[in-house]
Amino acid sequence: MDWGSISGIVLALLGILLGQAIEGGRIGSILQPAAFFIVFFGTLGAVLLQTKPKSFIQGILMSKLILRPPADDREELAKRAIYWAATARKEGMLALENFINRETDPFIRKGLMLISDATPPEKIREVCAIDMHFYEVEQRNAAKVWDAAGGYAPTIGILGAVLGLIHVMENLSDPELLGSGIAVAFVATIYGVGLANLLFLPIANKLKSHIQHELMRREMLMNAWVSMAKGDHPKIIEERLHSYLR
Numbered sequence: 293m294d295w296g297s298i299s300g301i302v303l304a305l306l307g308i309l310l311g312q313a314i315e316g317g318r319i320g321s322i323l324q325p326a327a328f329f330i331v332f333f334g335t336l337g338a339v340l341l342q343t344k345p346k347s348f349i350q351g352i353l354m355s356k357l358i359l360r361p362p363a364d365d366r367e368e369l370a371k372r373a374i375y376w377a378a379t380a381r382k383e384g385m386l387a388l389e390n391f392i393n394r395e396t397d398p399f400i401r402k403g404l405m406l407i408s409d410a411t412p413p414e415k416i417r418e419v420c421a422i423d424m425h426f427y428e429v430e431q432r433n434a435a436k437v438w439d440a441a442g443g444y445a446p447t448i449g450i451l452g453a454v455l456g457l458i459h460v461m462e463n464l465s466d467p468e469l470l471g472s473g474i475a476v477a478f479v480a481t482i483y484g485v486g487l488a489n490l491l492f493l494p495i496a497n498k499l500k501s502h503i504q505h506e507l508m509r510r511e512m513l514m515n516a517w518v519s520m521a522k523g524d525h526p527k528i529i530e531e532r533l534h535s536y537l538r
Contacts, residue, residue, distance in 0.1 A: 449484015
């Protein structure tokens with residue numbers, strides 16, 4: 293559980309609610325269903341229009357990483373890579389076939405398969421680099437869902453404000469309806485700016501950091517496999533891997 297993310301969300305909400313209370317305002321005055329529907333569904337529609345369905349669904353599913361980020365297993369992977377290198381040096385590259393079926397990560401399975409097939413070092417780097425490139429493109433397209441939401445939400449909030457003011461102008465002769473129209477106008481802006489800057493954009497940036505972490509993890513493995521294919525001593529491979537851990 294990422295307690296930093298949870299603390300950030302809680303602090304952001306508390307800051308708004310406590311600020312409203314300190315100013316003497318009612319919490320209920322910023323709970324406007326009409327403003328929420330305008331901003332939320334307007335932003336959702338704009339994002340869906342911009343994004344491919346596959347990337348949109350993947351972006352939504354990726355949001356679980358905000359609260360439950362993947363474990364940093366680079367140190368454990370480095371130990372395994374050193375063991376693979378020692379085994380290959382002692383028993384030959386074909387001995388690595390015994391490790392392939394034990395792995396669940398497709399990227400690791402692919403790398404071990406390339407090594408056991410005695411693939412030249414540069415070919416290993418090429419294949420892994422292509423895999424990493426398309427992984428990055430796919431993941432960043434999914435993360436852009438939240439970037440897009442952060443860009444559209446404030447504008448949709450302004451649109452909600454204009455709609456609220458139109459409602460006000462239509463009911464100038466009825467003072468009882470003026471309050472609700474003005475409330476929707478201002479609260480829609482709060483929702484748009486608030487959702488963008490307190491939720492959507494932070495989520496997008498957090499997902500980008502997770503993507504970068506995974507790319508670094510894969511780069512570490514790729515360099516280990518290239519070194520193994522070149523016949524480097526396990527001690528040299530170990531030193532290279534430790535650079536990533538530092």
